[in-house]
Amino acid sequence: xxxxxxxxxxxxxxxxxxxxxxxxxxxxxxxxxxxxxxxxxxxxxxxxxxxxxxxxxxxxxxxxxxxxxxxxxxxxxxxxxxxxxxxxxxxxxxxxxxxxxxxxxxxxxxxxxxxxxxxxxxxxxxxxxxxxxxxxxxxxxxxxxxxxxxxxxxxxxxxxxxxxxxxxxxxxxxxxxxxxxxxxxxxxxxxxxxxxxxxxxxxxxxxxxxxxxxx
Amino acid sequence: xxxxxxxxxxxxxxxxxxxxxxxxxxxxxxxxxxxxxxxxxxxxxxxxxxxxxxxxxxxxxxxxxxxxxxxxxxxxxxxxxxxxxxxxxxxxxxxxxxxxxxxxxxxxxxxxxxxxxxxxxxxxxxxxxxxxxxxxxxxxxxxxxxxxxxxxxxxxxxxxxxxxxxxxxxxxxxxxxxxxxxxxxxxxxxxxxxxxxxxxxxxxxxxxxxxxxxxxxxxxxxxxxxxxxxxxxxxxxxxxxxxxxxxxxxxxxxxxxxxxxxxxxxxxxxxxxxxxxxxxxxxxxxxxxxxxxxxxxxxxxxxxxxxxxxxxxxxxxxxxxxxxxxxxxxxxxxxxxxxxxxxxxxxxxxxxxxxxxxxxxxxxxxxxxxxxxxxxxxxxxxxxxxxxxxxxxxxxxxxxxxxxxxxxxxxxxxxxxxxxxxxxxxxxxxxxxxxxxxxxxxxxxxxxxxxxxxxxxxxxxxxxxxxxxxxxxxxxx
Numbered sequence: 001x002x003x004x005x006x007x008x009x010x011x012x013x014x015x016x017x018x019x020x021x022x023x024x025x026x027x028x029x030x031x032x033x034x035x036x037x038x039x040x041x042x043x044x045x046x047x048x049x050x051x052x053x054x055x056x057x058x059x060x061x062x063x064x065x066x067x068x069x070x071x072x073x074x075x076x077x078x079x080x081x082x083x084x085x086x087x088x089x090x091x092x093x094x095x096x097x098x099x100x101x102x103x104x105x106x107x108x109x110x111x112x113x114x115x116x117x118x119x120x121x122x123x124x125x126x127x128x129x130x131x132x133x134x135x136x137x138x139x140x141x142x143x144x145x146x147x148x149x150x151x152x153x154x155x156x157x158x159x160x161x162x163x164x165x166x167x168x169x170x171x172x173x174x175x176x177x178x179x180x181x182x183x184x185x186x187x188x189x190x191x192x193x194x195x196x197x198x199x200x201x202x203x204x205x206x207x208x209x210x211x212x213x214x215x
Numbered sequence: 216x217x218x219x220x221x222x223x224x225x226x227x228x229x230x231x232x233x234x235x236x237x238x239x240x241x242x243x244x245x246x247x248x249x250x251x252x253x254x255x256x257x258x259x260x261x262x263x264x265x266x267x268x269x270x271x272x273x274x275x276x277x278x279x280x281x282x283x284x285x286x287x288x289x290x291x292x293x294x295x296x297x298x299x300x301x302x303x304x305x306x307x308x309x310x311x312x313x314x315x316x317x318x319x320x321x322x323x324x325x326x327x328x329x330x331x332x333x334x335x336x337x338x339x340x341x342x343x344x345x346x347x348x349x350x351x352x353x354x355x356x357x358x359x360x361x362x363x364x365x366x367x368x369x370x371x372x373x374x375x376x377x378x379x380x381x382x383x384x385x386x387x388x389x390x391x392x393x394x395x396x397x398x399x400x401x402x403x404x405x406x407x408x409x410x411x412x413x414x415x416x417x418x419x420x421x422x423x424x425x426x427x428x429x430x431x432x433x434x435x436x437x438x439x440x441x442x443x444x445x446x447x448x449x450x451x452x453x454x455x456x457x458x459x460x461x462x463x464x465x466x467x468x469x470x471x472x473x474x475x476x477x478x479x480x481x482x483x484x485x486x487x488x489x490x491x492x493x494x495x496x497x498x499x500x501x502x503x504x505x506x507x508x509x510x511x512x513x514x515x516x517x518x519x520x521x522x523x524x525x526x527x528x529x530x531x532x533x534x535x536x537x538x539x540x541x542x543x544x545x546x547x548x549x550x551x552x553x554x555x556x557x558x559x560x561x562x563x564x565x566x567x568x569x570x571x572x573x574x575x576x577x578x579x580x581x582x583x584x585x586x587x588x589x590x591x592x593x594x595x596x597x598x599x600x601x602x603x604x605x606x607x608x609x610x611x612x613x614x615x616x617x618x619x620x621x622x623x624x625x626x627x628x629x630x631x632x633x634x635x636x637x638x639x640x641x642x643x644x645x646x647x648x649x650x651x652x653x654x655x656x657x658x659x660x661x662x663x664x665x666x667x668x669x670x671x672x673x674x675x676x677x678x679x680x681x682x683x684x685x686x687x688x689x690x691x692x
Contacts, residue, residue, distance in 0.1 A: 114423020133390075140383070149379055156383065160390045168397045172408060175345035179389060182352045186382055189356055193363075193375055200368050206379075209372040212451045 004048065007041035008128040008162065012103055015135045015155055020096035022084045024077045024147055028070040031151055034132075035066040038158055038165075041125070045165055053173045054165075060180055061161075069154065069187050076191050077147055080198040085145040088207055095142045102134040103127070113167065125166030132159030146194045146204040150187060157183055218260045219274045222336070225253030229329045233322045239310060242318075243303040246325050250299040257292040261285040277343035277409070284339040286545050287474055291339065294466040294552055295332045301560045301667040302328075302459035308567050308659055309457075324364055328463065331357040338471045344392050344408045347475055348385070351439060354468060355381045361460040362452045373448075373455035380448040381439055388435025388475075394428030395479070397421070410478050417485035425483070429492055432479050433499075440472035441526045442499055442533065443506035450510075453522035454572065458563020461518060465525045466556040470548045473529065477536050477544060484539055496537030497617075501625035503530030504632035511639040516572050517562050520643055524598055525555060527636055531613060534629065538616045543609060546682065550605035553675040554597035557668040561591050564664050569656045574643055579652030586661045588648050590668045595644050597675050599637045605678035 014034035018027050039061040046054030077083065087095065110126035136156030140149050164171045197204050229249045236242035263269040264285035272280040280288065302324075309316045334357055337350035355378065363374040392408070399413060400406035401421035407413060413420070434445065441449040453461045480496065483489040507527035514520045528551040535543040564587055565580060566572045581588035597604035610633060617626035658664075 114421065114427070146375070153379070153383060153386070156386055160386060160393065163390060164393045168393060169400055169406065171393065171396060172345060175343075175349070175408065178345065178349040179352075182349060182356070185356055186352070186378075189359060190378060190382075193359075193371070193378065196363075196371055197375065200371055206375065209375060211369050211372055212376075212455070 002048075003044040004041050005124040007037045007044060008125045008166075011035075011037040011041065011158070011162070012128040012131050012135075015132055015158075016096060016099045016103065018151075018155070019099040019135060019139055019142075020093060022087055022092050024083060024085060024145070025074055027085075027148065027151055028074050028077075031154060032066050032070040034155070035061065035070075035158060038162055039066060041162070042165055049170065051170045054170070057173070057176050057180075060177065064180060064184050065154070065158075069184070072187065072191060073147060073150065076194055080195065080204065082145060082147060082198075082204055085143050085148045087142055088144045089142050092142075095138060099131075099135045099138055102138065103131040106130040106134065122166040125162060129159050129162035129166060132156070132162060135159075144205045144207045146190075146197055146206050149206060150190050150194075153190075154183070154187070218272065219278075221256050222253075222260060223333070225249045225256060226329045226333050230326055233325045233329075236322075239306055239316070239318055239321050242321060242325065243306055246329075247300045247303050250296045254292045254296045257289060261289050265289055274340060277346050278337075278340045279342040279411070280340055283477075283541050283545065284474075287339045287470060287548070288336055290470065290545075290549055290552060291332065291335050291467045294463065294556055297556055297560070297667050297671055298459040298462045298466070299328070301462070301563075301664075304660060304664045305457065305459055305560075305563060305567070308564075308664075311659075312567065320364065320366070324361065324457075324460075327357050327360040328460065331361065331463065332467075335467055335471050339474060342409050342411055344395060344410060344413075344478070347410075347478065348389055348392050351388070351436065351471065351475060352382075352385050354471060355385060355439070358460070358464060358468065361463070362456045364457045364460060365455065367455075370455045373451035377448045377452040380445075384435045384438025384445065386435070387431050387438075391428045391431030391433070391435055391479075394424045394431060395482070396428075398424035398428060410482065413482045414485045417482055418487065420482075420486055422486065422488060425486065426489075426491070429479055429483055429489075430495075433476060433495070436472045436475040436479075437499070440469050440476065440529050440533075441503075442529060443503040443526065446503075446507075446526050449526060450519045450522040453525065453559075454516050454518035458518075458559055458566070461521075461563070462556040462559040465521070465559060466552040469525060469529055470532075470552065473532050473536065473544070473548070476533070477541070480536050480539075493537055493539070497534050497622050497625050500530045500533030500535075500537055501622075501628040501632075503527070503533065505530075505628050505635075508632040508635040508639065511636055511643075514639075514643065515574055517566065517574055517577065517647070518559065518572060520574070520640070521555060521558050521562065521598070524636065524640070525551070527632060528555070528598075530632070531610060531629070534617065534625065535609075535613050538613065538620060538622075540616060543612055543616065546605070546609040546678075547613065550609050550675060550678060551598070553671045553678070554594050554604065554606060557590065557671040557675075558594040558598055561587055561594060561665070561668045564659075565591070568659060569653065574647060576653075577647050577656075578650035579656075580648050582650075583652040583656045584658035584661070586665050587658065590665055590672060592644065592648060593672055594668065595640050597672065599640045600633055601637075603676065603679045603683060605675045605682065608679055608683040 018030040039058045042058040106127045140152035232245040334353040341347040398421040438445040483492045511523045600606040600610045
C-alpha cells in the first residue's frame with residue numbers, strides 16, 4: 001500500500017465515522033482529521049508526481065480547511081449552544097452503515113471512470129473521492145442542523161478536491177487557490193447566517209424552515 | 216489593460232461613495248450617476264466588439280472578450296444601470312413609508328450589489344473555465360446578502376436555501392470542470408482550461424470524461440439557472456429580495472449561469488460527436504418550460520409569478536443553446552431581461568404602495584395608479600410573448616428552428632408551455648389590475664417610479680419591431 005492509498009482510505013474512514021455520531025464537536029474533529037489526511041495525501045502525490053506547488057496547496061488546506069474552518073464552526077456551535085444533531089430520515093447508526101455500503105459502491109464506479117488513469121494506484125484515490133462525494137451528500141440529507149449542513153458540504157468539497165488530485169495531472173495552481181478561498185468565504189458567510197437563523201427562529205433546524213412553502 | 220481599469224473605475228467609485236456618503240439620498244444619487252457613467256464606458260469599450268469590427272480583446276491571462284461576451288456584458292451593464300437607477304426611487308419610498316430603513320443596510324446593499332455586478336462581468340470576461348467557476352461562485356456569495364436585505368424570517372429562509380442549494384450545485388460544476396480538464400489531458404497532453412483552446416483541442420478530448428464533465432457542469436450551472444427540477448430556491452429568493460435586487464437576479468444572474476452552460480456547450484459542439492449532449496440540452500429546456508408553466512397556474516405572490524416566468528424563459532434560452540444558435544440565445548436573453556426587469560421594478564412599486572405581495576390582496580391597480588397599471592399590463596404581455604414585443608420574435612424563431620432540426624416533441628411541449636403561461640398570467644393579472652382598490656393604496660411619484668420600466672419596455676418594443684421586421688422579411692423570401 002502506497003502512502004497515497006493509505007492516507008486516502010484514512011480520509012474515507014474518518015468520513016464514515018463522522019456519519020456515525022450526532023455530536024457536533026466530534027463531527028468537526030473527525031472532519032478535521034479527514035481533511036488532514038487529504039492534505040497529507042496531496043503531499044504524497046506531490047512527491048510522486050514531482051509537482052512542488054502541491055506542497056503549498058497542502059499547507060493552505062491544512063491551515064484553512066483542517067484548522068481554521070473547524071475551529072470557527074466549533075466556536076459558533078459553542079456560542080449558539082448547539083451541541084448535537086438528532087438526525088432526520090434514518091437513524092444515525094444506519095447512516096454510518098449506508099456510508100460504508102456507498103464506499104463499496106464507489107469502487108466499481110471509480111473503476112469505470114473513462115479517463116486513462118495515469119498512475120497505477122489512483123483507483124483507490126478515485127474510489128475514496130467518490131465515496132466522499134456520497135458521504136457528504138448523505139450527511140447533508142440526513143441531518144437537520146444548519147451546522148451539519150455546512151460540514152456535509154465541506155466533506156463533499158473534499159471529495160471534489162480529491163478527484164482533482166487523483167484524476168488529473170495537477171490542476172492549475174491559481175485555480176486551486178481560488179476555489180479554496182471561495183470555500184473559506186462561503187463557510188464564513190454560512191456561519192453568519194447560522195447566527196441569524198438562531199436569532200430569528202431560536203433554533204437552527206433547517207427542516208423547520210418552511211414558511212415559504214407553496215399553497 | 217487600460218480597458219480593464221476604465222471598466223472598474225466606476226464600480227470602485229460607487230463603493231467609495233458608499234463608505235463616505237452621509238445620507239441615503241446622496242448615496243443613491245451618486246450611485247445612479249456613477250453606474251450610468253459605467254454604462255457609457257462599457258458601451259465605448261465594447262461597441263467595436265459587439266458590432267463585429269474587432270473580434271477579440273484580451274484583458275489579462277485567462278480573461279478575454281469575444282463578440283458574445285461583449286453583447287452579454289453590455290446587457291449586464293444596462294440591467295445594472297436600470298436596477299441602480301430604480302433603486303433610488305425604491306429606497307426613497309422605503310424610507311418615507313416608515314419601514315425603519317437603516318442607512319447601514321442601504322450602504323451594505325449598494326456595496327454588495329456593485330461587487331455582484333463586477334462578479335457577473337467577470338463571468339462573461341473569463342476565457343478560463345476555472346475563473347468562470349470562481350466568478351459564478353462569487354456571484355452566489357455576494358448576492359446572498361442582497362436577498363437578505365429585508366431582515367425578515369422569510370428573507371432569511373430564502374437566503375439560506377439559495378445559499379446552500381446553489382453552493383452545492385456550483386460544487387458539482389467544479390467537479391465537472393475537473394473532469395473536462397482531465398479529458399483535455401488525454402494522450403499525455405498538458406491540458407487546458409481555456410475555452411478557446413478547448414474548442415481547438417476538441418477533437419482530441421477524451422470523450423468519456425468530457426461527457427461526465429458536461430453533465431456535472433450542466434447540473435451545477437443549471438441549479439444556478441433554475442432548470443427544473445433544480446429550481447426550488449429560485450422563486451423564494453426572487454420574491455423575498457427587494458425589487459431592484461430581484462431585477463438583478465432575474466435579469467442578469469440567470470443569463471450568467473446560462474452563459475457558462477453555453478461556453479461548455481460550444482466545446483461539446485466542437486468535438487463533433489455529441490448528439491447526446493444536444494438532445495439533453497433541448498429536452499431539459501422544453502421540460503423546464505412546461506414545468507414552469509404548470510407551476511405558474513397556482514401562485515399566490517406577485518413576484519413568485521414572475522420568478523416562475525423567469526424559469527420558463529431559462530428553459531427557452533436553454534433550448535436556444537441546444538439549437539446551437541448564439542444569436543437566438545442572446546435575443547431571447549435580452550428580450551427576457553428587458554421585460555422582466557421592467558416587471559419586477561413595477562411590481563416592487565405596487566408592493567410598496569399596497570403593502571402586500573399576495574395576488575389576492577392587490578386589486579384595482581388601474582384605478583389607483585393608471586401609469587403603473589398600463590406598464591404592468593404591457594410588460595406582462597411582453598414577457599408572455601405577445602407581438603409586437605421582442606419575446607414574440609425570439610420565441611417564434613426558436614420554435615421554427617426546433618421544427619427545422621426535427622425536434623418536434625420538444626417544440627410541441629414549448630408551445631403548450633407558452634400557451635399555458637399566457638393564460639395563467641392573464642388570469643392572475645386581470646383581477647389585480649381591475650376591481651376596487653383598498654383605500655390605503657396610493658400611487659407615489661408616478662413619473663420617477665415609472666421612468667426605468669417604461670424605458671425598458673420601449674427597448675423591448677423596438678427590438679420586437681426591428682428584429683421582427685427583419686425576421687418577417689426573411690420568412691417571406
